[in-house]
Amino acid sequence: MKFTHALRVVWGAARLGFRHILGERLTLFGNFFLFALLIIAYSGVFRWIPPEDLARHHLIYAQMVWYLGVTEFTLFCSSPFCFKVIQNDIQTEQIHLHLLRPCPVWIVRLGEWSGHFVGRFCVMVLPAFLLTAWKADGLIPTSWSFLGVLIGLACASVIYHMSFFMIGITCLWLPQAEPVHWLWQKCTFLFGALLWPLALYPSVLQGFVWFTPFPALLAASGTWVLDGNLGMLFLGLLAQFFWVAVFLFLGDRANRLLLNRIQNEGG
Numbered sequence: 001m002k003f004t005h006a007l008r009v010v011w012g013a014a015r016l017g018f019r020h021i022l023g024e025r026l027t028l029f030g031n032f033f034l035f036a037l038l039i040i041a042y043s044g045v046f047r048w049i050p051p052e053d054l055a056r057h058h059l060i061y062a063q064m065v066w067y068l069g070v071t072e073f074t075l076f077c078s079s080p081f082c083f084k085v086i087q088n089d090i091q092t093e094q095i096h097l098h099l100l101r102p103c104p105v106w107i108v109r110l111g112e113w114s115g116h117f118v119g120r121f122c123v124m125v126l127p128a129f130l131l132t133a134w135k136a137d138g139l140i141p142t143s144w145s146f147l148g149v150l151i152g153l154a155c156a157s158v159i160y161h162m163s164f165f166m167i168g169i170t171c172l173w174l175p176q177a178e179p180v181h182w183l184w185q186k187c188t189f190l191f192g193a194l195l196w197p198l199a200l201y202p203s204v205l206q207g208f209v210w211f212t213p214f215p216a217l218l219a220a221s222g223t224w225v226l227d228g229n230l231g232m233l234f235l236g237l238l239a240q241f242f243w244v245a246v247f248l249f250l251g252d253r254a255n256r257l258l259l260n261r262i263q264n265e266g267g
Helices: 003-022 025-047 051-055 061-077 082-091 095-099 105-135 143-172 178-191 203-211 219-226 230-265
Strands: none
Touching: 003 025, 003 105, 025 061, 025 105, 051 061, 061 105, 061 143, 061 219, 082 095, 082 105, 082 143, 095 105, 095 230, 105 143, 105 230, 143 178, 143 219, 143 230, 219 230
């Protein structure tokens, strides 16, 4: 399949996904409501941390709030249940129709889910920004920081969606894909540094997590609002690019595995 054709498919599917998600107004409101609750609750927790304890790790209260805002925003722009779409297609045998298309299933789903991600982003970005800035006592990171966050969000979106696609097809070998998804999510929260910057992790764990894809999902984007070393920020960005390439490759291989499994054993 030609690269240009794949891009057209992704673009077309993304447009459909974007329009679909904008129609789910109640779901979008619920997403932001939960996001707001988490930011308000954890900003209260951060208030109780003595400033001198944060200073030892070159952090301040406002940076903690912005970091949490970025990492939680990444999660709330994504849907954690994309894998169920693939699982349902397999279990209802709808996947057979999808495999008849001239374009691989993973490319169509990547476009569709990316459209969902962009739709949630467009709806939530302004109120999320205002809420986080309010809870951070009005401190706003630099424009370069936000540019890094935007690139990081795009990379995280691709990694997330390809991981969900691969998790979904595990139901071909397991009764359900939920246990794999649960394990993946827990590793994302811990090794991706959802709530606390990696600077607060034990030094051994700080180095270990970068050998996994999880910091590329959350920590690499959130670090941009911490005013860290510029070299380390770009290393995080390179790590994201690396894992994007890896997961696109793995997604293509998983699609072939899915096709072979269904053709040989009937799903």
